[in-house]
Amino acid sequence: EAGVTQFPSHSVIEKGQTVTLRCDPISGHDNLYWYRRVMGKEIKFLLHFVKESKQDESGMPNNRFLAERTGGTYSTLKVQPAELEDSGVYFCASSGHRGLRLSEQYFGPGTRLTVT
Amino acid sequence: ILNVEQSPQSLHVQEGDSTNFTCSFPSSNFYALHWYRWETAKSPEALFVMTLNGDEKKKGRISATLNTKEGYSYLYIKGSQPEDSATYLCAYDMIYNQGGKLIFGQGTELSVKP
Numbered sequence: 001e002a003g004v005t006q007f008p009s010h011s012v013i014e015k016g017q018t019v020t021l022r023c024d025p026i027s028g029h030d031n032l033y034w035y036r037r038v039m040g041k042e043i044k045f046l047l048h049f050v051k052e053s054k055q056d057e058s059g060m061p062n063n064r065f066l067a068e069r070t071g072g073t074y075s076t077l078k079v080q081p082a083e084l085e086d087s088g089v090y091f092c093a094s095s096g097h098r099g100l101r102l103s104e105q106y107f108g109p110g111t112r113l114t115v116t
Numbered sequence: 117i118l119n120v121e122q123s124p125q126s127l128h129v130q131e132g133d134s135t136n137f138t139c140s141f142p143s144s145n146f147y148a149l150h151w152y153r154w155e156t157a158k159s160p161e162a163l164f165v166m167t168l169n170g171d172e173k174k175k176g177r178i179s180a181t182l183n184t185k186e187g188y189s190y191l192y193i194k195g196s197q198p199e200d201s202a203t204y205l206c207a208y209d210m211i212y213n214q215g216g217k218l219i220f221g222q223g224t225e226l227s228v229k230p
Contacts, residue, residue, distance in 0.1 A: 003159060031216065042120070043205065043220040056215045091160070095216060105218065107152070107160040 002026065004108035006092050012114045018080040021111045025074070025094030031055075032075050033095075033105060034067060038088040046090075049075060061086075082115045089113070118142055120208045122221035129196050130229055136192045137224040139206035143187035148209040150218060151180055151191055155202045163191075163204075196228045 005024045013019050025032045034046040046065070047057040051072035060067070064083070069075040079086055089112050093105040121140045129135050141149060148167045154160040164173045169184040177194045193200055203225045207218035 009157075033217070035218075035220075042222045043207075043218075045217045045219070048215045048217055050215075056217060059217075104150070104162045104165055105216065106162070109157060109159045112157075 004092055004094050004106050006090075006108040006111050008111060009109065010112045010114075012116065013082055014116055015084055016081045018078065019082055019113060021077045021079075021090050021113070023075045023077070023092030023108060025092070026106055029094035029096055029106075030072070031095040031105075032069060033093040034075070034077055035091040035093065036088050037091065037110075038085075043091065046077075079113075082113075084115050087113055087115045118208065118210070118219050120206060120219050120221040122204075122206055122224050124224060125222065126225040126227070128227045128229065131196060131198060133196050133228075134192065134194045135196055135226065136190050137204060137226075139189045139191070139221055141187050141189070141206070141208040141219075141221075143185060145211045146184045146187075146208070147211040149182055149184075149189050150207040150209065151189070152205040152207065153202050154205055154223070160205060191224075193226075196226070198228045198230050201226055201228045 007022045032049040035043045037043045045059040048055045049069045052069050066078045089110040091110045093107045095105045123138050150165050151163040152160040164180045166182040171182040173180050180191045182189045203223040205223045207220045
């Protein structure tokens with residue numbers, strides 16, 4: 001079974017540019033999460049999809065961040081325009097059916113974003 | 117503000133040493149406590165999901181205990197090996213949080229010298 005994949009693995013962009021990160025969850029997983037780890041700090045929740053719907057977006061920093069999940073499959077996270085403080089590692093995780101409340105979250109390897 | 121604290125922040129041990137580290141979390145509204153092992157540039161790997169007070173889980177040389185009343189969990193590694201070098205993360209899951217959002221500690225970075 002393929003795990004959670006993320007693309008790209010690294011991205012270096014200039015302040016003011018736009019970047020789109022992609023996450024492909026484990027096939028059949030309804031729940032998809034985005035998290036971010038800024039250097040030296042803890043991994044922080046950004047948002048949660050159940051299928052194509054946003055269940056919880058309380059962790060999104062501001063309106064420069066836009067997440068979508070087309071057809072309940074893969075998800076994209078767009079940062080526009082990027083600022084220096086957006087640098088960090090962006091993780092995606094997925095878990096099984098909503099009814100399985102205690103499902104483990106399976107993480108991707110992350111996208112390392114550097115804004116210069 | 118919900119805080120999950122891990123200590124120590126980093127740990128350097130010799131191969132063969134046994135070690136342990138702590139995760140402290142809010143004791144109220146507890147649902148589950150997750151432990152992950154993370155090597156940079158790789159996916160964080162789930163080690164344990166713990167729910168019951170007094171629970172103890174084991175996976176090879178790694179084990180974990182849980183005290184939900186006082187809000188802490190210990191992770192133990194017996195006979196550390198260089199391949200155990202990684203950052204160990206704990207994450208707290210709240211009972212009222214139907215979505216499963218995890219609140220992470222900063223991690224304990226373990227380095228095992230041969």
